[in-house]
Amino acid sequence: MEAPFAVSAPPLTIETLSTLYPKATKAKHETERLLEHFELGLDRSISSQQRLSAVLNDFCRQSAELKNILNELIILECLNKSQQSMWIRRIDNLVADSENLSEAITKQLNYLYKTTHEEELKVNYVPNSKKPSDNIKFLIKERGILQESHNVLDHAIDQAKGIVYNIKNQNKILKSARKKALDLASRMGVSHSLLSVIERRSAIDQILVYGCIIFTLIIFFSLYTLIHLYYRTN
Template sequence: MALSVELGGGTLSEIYQSAKKVLLRTRDGLERLERLEHAGGGIDSPDLSTSVKRDISQIQSLCAEMDRLWRSVGAKSQRDLWKRKVEQIAEEAQSLKDSLDRYDARNQKRATEARERAELLGRANGDGAHVMRIFDEEAQARDSVRNSARMLEETNATGEAILRKYAEQREFLKRAQRKALDVLNTVGLSNSVLKLIERRNRVDQWIKYAGMILTVVVLFLIWRWRR
């Protein structure tokens, strides 16, 4: 619904549409700046950066104009709606400005580092070979430290593998020892049982023979008594 409230550049709806277009263009420009930064090792594009800054300023001016216009809308529901729309545009513009500020800070940092490197080489008074030798020695020292660390890691890994192997062998020997003791205990128990059975068989035989003899004696006595 286009509103007829006007101030200089057009209606509130027209200014809002213009702000949206500039916002899209600004976002696209900032994305291109960041792609150049990452793809080109920190390459800056001053013209594009200036264009993005100008677009952000334009959006903020449009937001200020819309902020005055929505307050003149008659219906409260429409006022609240436009208030939220204008605040959303203003927040997006501020977010883009913050991103651009961070981009500028990174560029400034890179420029400072480049200048410091140039000054360092300049103070060498043409003794570039000496500077390069220092850099090479530092690089060799770093490589040596990395190699030593890698050797220590490999040695540690080998030691751990040996200890694990010893632990496995110790567990195997313990299991074998337990099995041998179990076998010996079983054999010892079997021998005891066999001896007990043999003794019981002998006792049973004695009881059987004694019973047979006692039976014969009783029968003999009965036979004699009847006669």
């Protein structure tokens, strides 16, 4: 069998440079445009980063390809001196631009990664820097604690009102009883000093009851404050 004929590549000419150079220039302008948007913060999404990297790689590849073609044309002596000088200047500028753009884009992406990583560390490890979902959970929990504390205080106040009401009724009963006792004592000859002792003991009992009410309210308010501060700090 006869060996198949090898497909030869098209010959390199100055027209090859003229065809590829505008494409490389277009890729350069697109890279510069995307980089400008990225630097200004207009679009730093993942898709924008991928698009920027792809356009940059395409531009670098085309610049390197033009450089290789130019070197081959120089070796083959397909260019005169003026053409050679012009194309060397053009393509060297493209290669330099590709290197500068690559460095600038790498710097921007590294900075973005660094700032994003630092923000993630703050969210994950700093207690006061909570995620939005954590803030919502915290507010719901705090609202529940406040509602529970409010209910406890209302219950304590209602109990205190009931105690005060009972004391007032007892005072009325005691006054009535004291009056009757005085009348009876005057008839039976019981000394007035004994009745005074009984009255003082009743007053002391009232003071103790009021003191217990105030002490209970202080305890409830203290517990409410401590619980509120605990959930604030945690």
